[in-house]
Amino acid sequence: MIDGIIALYIFLLAGFTGYEVIGRVPAILHTPLMSGSNFVHGIVVVGAMIALFKADTPLEQAIGFIGVLLGAGNAMGGYVVTARMLEMFKSSGSKAKSGGHH
Amino acid sequence: MSFLNPVATKWLIDIAYFATAFLFIMGLKRMASPVTARSGIVWAGGGMLIATLVTFLAPSLGTELSSHLGTNMVLVVVAIAIGGGIAWVSGQRVAMTDMPQMIALYNGMGGGAAAAIAAVELYKGEEHTLVAGTLAVLGGLIGGVSFSGSGIAFGKLQGLIKKSYRFGGQQFVNMLILAGALVVGGLIATGTNTSMEAVTLFFVLALLLGLTMTLPIGGADMPVVISLYNALTGLAVAFEGFVTQNTAMIIAGTVVGSAGSLLTQLMAKAMNRSLGNVLFSGFGDTGGAATGPVTGSQKPIDASDAGVAMAFAQKVIIVPGYGMAVAQAQHKVWEMTQLLIDRGVTVKFAIHPVAGRMPGHMNVLLAEAGVPYDIIADLDEINAEFETADVALIIGANDVVNPVARNDKSSPIYGMPILNADKAKTCIVIKRGQGQGFSGIENALFYLDNTRLLYGDGQKAAAELIAAIKSVD
Numbered sequence: 001m002i003d004g005i006i007a008l009y010i011f012l013l014a015g016f017t018g019y020e021v022i023g024r025v026p027a028i029l030h031t032p033l034m035s036g037s038n039f040v041h042g043i044v045v046v047g048a049m050i051a052l053f054k055a056d057t058p059l060e061q062a063i064g065f066i067g068v069l070l071g072a073g074n075a076m077g078g079y080v081v082t083a084r085m086l087e088m089f090k091s092s093g094s095k096a097k098s099g100g101h102h
Numbered sequence: 103m104s105f106l107n108p109v110a111t112k113w114l115i116d117i118a119y120f121a122t123a124f125l126f127i128m129g130l131k132r133m134a135s136p137v138t139a140r141s142g143i144v145w146a147g148g149g150m151l152i153a154t155l156v157t158f159l160a161p162s163l164g165t166e167l168s169s170h171l172g173t174n175m176v177l178v179v180v181a182i183a184i185g186g187g188i189a190w191v192s193g194q195r196v197a198m199t200d201m202p203q204m205i206a207l208y209n210g211m212g213g214g215a216a217a218a219i220a221a222v223e224l225y226k227g228e229e230h231t232l233v234a235g236t237l238a239v240l241g242g243l244i245g246g247v248s249f250s251g252s253g254i255a256f257g258k259l260q261g262l263i264k265k266s267y268r269f270g271g272q273q274f275v276n277m278l279i280l281a282g283a284l285v286v287g288g289l290i291a292t293g294t295n296t297s298m299e300a301v302t303l304f305f306v307l308a309l310l311l312g313l314t315m316t317l318p319i320g321g322a323d324m325p326v327v328i329s330l331y332n333a334l335t336g337l338a339v340a341f342e343g344f345v346t347q348n349t350a351m352i353i354a355g356t357v358v359g360s361a362g363s364l365l366t367q368l369m370a371k372a373m374n375r376s377l378g379n380v381l382f383s384g385f386g387d388t389g390g391a392a393t394g395p396v397t398g399s400q401k402p403i404d405a406s407d408a409g410v411a412m413a414f415a416q417k418v419i420i421v422p423g424y425g426m427a428v429a430q431a432q433h434k435v436w437e438m439t440q441l442l443i444d445r446g447v448t449v450k451f452a453i454h455p456v457a458g459r460m461p462g463h464m465n466v467l468l469a470e471a472g473v474p475y476d477i478i479a480d481l482d483e484i485n486a487e488f489e490t491a492d493v494a495l496i497i498g499a500n501d502v503v504n505p506v507a508r509n510d511k512s513s514p515i516y517g518m519p520i521l522n523a524d525k526a527k528t529c530i531v532i533k534r535g536q537g538q539g540f541s542g543i544e545n546a547l548f549y550l551d552n553t554r555l556l557y558g559d560g561q562k563a564a565a566e567l568i569a570a571i572k573s574v575d
Contacts (some may be wrong), residue, residue: 004233007344007352014340014353017127018360025134027372027455027480030365030462035205036133037361038332040126040146042208043354044215044339046157047346049178051222056168060222064174065181067218072185074212075154079147080193081204086133086140088469 032089035082042075111160118156119350125149126354130361136475153350154182185211198470199427202459203259206328209335210252216245216338221305223345227296234345235291239304241341243283246308247315248331248338254316255324255331259459267317273382276314283307315381323380325460326370330377333362372455374518403554405563408530409570415492417448419484421523422464423457425498425534429560432471435497438564439473441571450477452484452494452521454502485522494526496547498560504545515543529553532563 002010025033048071052064129146132138158178168174189208196204220242223230230238257263286304289295319327336358343351370377412418420439426432439449451468458464465478479487488494496503503523507515523529524547531548533555547553556563 002344002347002349002352007233010349010352011340011356014356015360018130018357018362019364021127021131021357022134022361022364025368026136027368027461028453028465028475028478029134029136029139030369030372031201031205031458031460031466032139032462033130033133034329034332034362034365034460034462035201036130036143036146037336037358037365038205038209038212039143039150040130040354041212041332041336041339041358042150043122043126043153043351044212044219044335044342045182046153047219047339047342047348047351048215049154049157050346050348051219052174052178052181053171054168055174055222056170056226060225061170061174061177063218063221063225065177067215067222068178068181069185070211070218071215072182073189074208074215075150075189076186077189077193077204077208077211079143079150080190081196081201081208082133082143083140083147084193085198085201085466085469086143088466089136089139089475090469090472 032082032085035078035085039075039078039082042071042078045071045075047071115156115160116349118152119348122149122153122350123353125152126350127357130357198467199459200260201466202325202328202463203256206252206255206259206324206331209328209332210249210256213245213248213252213331213335213338216335216342217242217249217305217308218245219342219346220245221301224290224296224301224304225298227298229293230291232292235293237341238345239287239291241338241345242305243287243308243311244334245338245342246305247312248335250309250312251316252312252328252331252335254313255328258316258319258321259324263317266320272314272318276311279307279311279314283311319380323373323375325463326366326373326375326377326380328460329362329366329369330381333359333366336360336362369455369461372461398549398551400548400555401553403530403556405556405558405566406570406573408554408556409567410574411528411530412442412447412493412495412567413445413571413574415442415447417450417487417491418442418493418495419450419452419488419491419523419526421452421454421457421494421496421499421503421521422468423454423497423499423502424459424464425500426560427458427464427467427498429498431497431560431564432467432473434561434564434568436468436471436473438568438571439477441568445571450479450484450487452488452523453478453480454499454521455481455519457499457502481519481521488522488525491526492528494523494529495532496523496529497532497564500545501543503547504543505550506543506546513543523547524550524552527552530556532556532558532560534559 048067055061055064125145126149129142132142220238223238336355340355442449453464455461506513507518507520
């Protein structure tokens, strides 16, 4: 059981972690990073699964089903587009034909 | 259902969620540098896989299990297959130019999932502690707003919604809806009224608020709004994580909530807008037609002369804008760049924060064409270098190189940081016609003595430049 004060500590520390991890990031990575963090909150699919496991009535099952479907879409879509964007970031060192300097 | 005893199962789940939180944070950290970014998403993906598998294999996590557990487990598999399948296909197919609205769409799905968790919890009508009830309601409200708001953002950037709907007293109406949702939510959270009608009304109000908040905001400001909704979804996920007693959700949601808030601020700053301004002023697609006095004339140049000028230059700085991506000219531009590099010309790309549709978007588009990231520089790095450049080639960009932003106080873009392309010895502007930028402001750069205009479609003009450079020997 996570009670209120433990949860507050988690909120506090995780909040600072997020701020520090993203701080000083170059503008060139803003879009992929936003996409990456969008993927990370796709963890909501886990909560939706737990909610659907506990569903009793058809209404709860229907809402839980939609929740899992949306959460899975968030996680999968977020992963695919982030990976596609990051896949393209290459330095000139990794290219055969280029005049970039280091 | 579980193959281990309850204590061991609990341990397994806790350790798996701990590993997930660790992998998420490390993944995001790696994504913050271009050198390690590609492995970052793989780390985070591993975390997601672990959490999903463990949650599925150990459903005894829930204290009160449904008598429909078997059916529900099938439903989970079907829902993941449908949601994940659609997202996988759409994510593979989306063009890089359309990335911002796709992120909005996936983000909205996450918000909707958080709201759905709250809905299942609240429709049960069981007793909650005040803290759990309040967090469930807040997470539901934020998730609902993010869901419908992100949907509108997607519609606007995709061109499905062309108008910005505004009417007098709009802010007042929004406040009224928010107040209504908070009152109904308060009744639910305190257990005063947990009827189905109250819960339904609450979610209708939350979804409505997302619509009325987002509809008045113009397309140009959407990236900031998408980033804001991304942070909000994170927060909603964290709150629902507390409700479902799930540490991975609390940590991941909070990390995204704070990281996303910082990212939103950085983006707003890069676009020279304050967040309050974006949300409450409704600029974004109007600008204003104020036109300062512009003297001089536009002096044309043909492609062969422009090609020669670049071929014999020491240093060329290319300023790409969204117009280049629309014309699909980035591949040709990179081909031209390689020719120049082979001739010994130093070539750099100068990226304004709003060169694409959101900060960093242009970098993605150039990367897609094969441009290595170390010859791409952002505004702060490159601005001092224009003075030493022989040629600044501007392709598909307009407002971001308009010198009136520096000195004309009456201009709507006054104060916006610009790229100092006008400081280069020669400015060559590739332009389709004599039109104006998205803000409708006349560009003083086009009339300067050292500026030459190369009229034509971006892709065609780049091809002509390639031919011109090749013919120089």
